[in-house]
Amino acid sequence: MTQAYAIWAINIVLLFLILFRGFRNGILHLYPIFYGYISFCLTTSLGNLLVVLFFGITSPQYYYSFHLPNTLIPLLQLWILWDLYRQSVGYANSSWKDLPRWASLVAVTTAPIAWQVFSMKRGDPFLNYHALTLPLQVVACLLVYRKVYSNNQLDLGRNAKGILVGIAVMVALQSINFGRYVFAVSPFQIFGFFVPFIYLMALIIFAYALWDYVPTRRLKPFAEDQFAKVNDQLEQVLRSLLLR
Amino acid sequence: MIYYYIAAISLALMLYVFYLQVCSLRWDEPERKSLEQVELSLAHILRLLEAPDVRLLMQHTKSRQNLFLEFSDFLMGDVKTLLRLRALRMSSIAFVGVFFASYYLMRLKAKFFCSRNDLRFLSGLELALFRSLQ
Numbered sequence: 001m002t003q004a005y006a007i008w009a010i011n012i013v014l015l016f017l018i019l020f021r022g023f024r025n026g027i028l029h030l031y032p033i034f035y036g037y038i039s040f041c042l043t044t045s046l047g048n049l050l051v052v053l054f055f056g057i058t059s060p061q062y063y064y065s066f067h068l069p070n071t072l073i074p075l076l077q078l079w080i081l082w083d084l085y086r087q088s089v090g091y092a093n094s095s096w097k098d099l100p101r102w103a104s105l106v107a108v109t110t111a112p113i114a115w116q117v118f119s120m121k122r123g124d125p126f127l128n129y130h131a132l133t134l135p136l137q138v139v140a141c142l143l144v145y146r147k148v149y150s151n152n153q154l155d156l157g158r159n160a161k162g163i164l165v166g167i168a169v170m171v172a173l174q175s176i177n178f179g180r181y182v183f184a185v186s187p188f189q190i191f192g193f194f195v196p197f198i199y200l201m202a203l204i205i206f207a208y209a210l211w212d213y214v215p216t217r218r219l220k221p222f223a224e225d226q227f228a229k230v231n232d233q234l235e236q237v238l239r240s241l242l243l244r
Numbered sequence: 245m246i247y248y249y250i251a252a253i254s255l256a257l258m259l260y261v262f263y264l265q266v267c268s269l270r271w272d273e274p275e276r277k278s279l280e281q282v283e284l285s286l287a288h289i290l291r292l293l294e295a296p297d298v299r300l301l302m303q304h305t306k307s308r309q310n311l312f313l314e315f316s317d318f319l320m321g322d323v324k325t326l327l328r329l330r331a332l333r334m335s336s337i338a339f340v341g342v343f344f345a346s347y348y349l350m351r352l353k354a355k356f357f358c359s360r361n362d363l364r365f366l367s368g369l370e371l372a373l374f375r376s377l378q
Contacts, residue, residue, distance in 0.1 A: 179250035
């Protein structure tokens with residue numbers, strides 16, 4: 001477990017770095033939910049460090065100080081996804097119309113996992129909670145990706161793209177890690193190592209993507225009418241361009 | 245059983261993220277020139293994909309499928325040229341493997357449904373392969 005503690009320490013440094021670069025680049029206000037999430041993670045990590053120093057790592061105080069704030073993490077990550085989605089499709093009312101449809105789809109997809117979690121009589125309730133919410137976030141992430149990337153008039157830019165990739169990598173791999181531990185009963189040492197390791201991977205992606213300010217750009221919409229005369233002839237011309 | 249279900253949806257997300265990352269690979273003018281110097285069709289295809297009229301053409305299912313089947317052949321031709329020239333290094337072997345697997349999978353898929361980004365994905369893969377050579 002020593003490696004896992006070392007990775008937790010690196011993670012705290014990376015959280016500092018991400019916030020520092022965000023402050024230096026003046027982009028904290030552009031992604032307020034994301035930076036709020038990073039600040040929250042940093043505060044809770046430092047708080048946990050104090051609890052470990054005063055009460056020890058095996059104390060019940062540490063157990064609750066670690067798990068209770070972490071119950072908010074899935075909600076914060078879903079909020080980040082929602083914020084990125086709304087930033088990309090625009091803050092029009094139309095984006096709210098998707099919410100009930102999406103929520104139903106996410107609920108139906110994760111219903112078998114919920115059934116399994118609630119029918120289980122064993123295990124840590126906090127870990128079971130994450131084993132349920134992580135697949136839910138995976139499906140939400142898929143939907144957001146699908147919607148955001150279907151708009152070909154939008155160049156997300158490195159910052160927003162990096163946040164999306166970081167969240168996707170984190171929820172997908174943690175979902176497998178938690179699922180394996182809770183449902184397939186793998187050793188705690190492996191699970192305990194991969195929790196901070198996957199978090200580290202996501203933080204490296206965040207740090208790399210948010211190192212400089214590369215904003216989202218809306219490409220100039222082309223006049224479709226102008227190209228309405230596209231027909232088979234153009235297709236043939238395009239093909240002939242490549243024939244050598 | 246439920247673990248495999250979770251692993252499957254997580255894997256689907258990872259693959260989709262990989263697909264979209266490759267699709268959104270950018271190229272600039274100096275890179276296009278170096279592509280043209282080795283006479284790869286990729287340079288023409290990348291330029292065509294940026295054209296507004298091609299974007300419009302890609303909105304029609306049948307045209308999209310035809311263009312994909314036609315142009316993906318040229319991309320495969322490029323990779324075979326690189327192999328024939330023995331220009332590939334150890335670092336690019338993984339890219340070649342991914343390209344070959346994706347090529348056959350995408351062409352099989354295109355017979356049933358062809359996505360707007362499929363050609364962009366294969367072009368992006370070849371661009372990544374080309375970058376790994378430099």
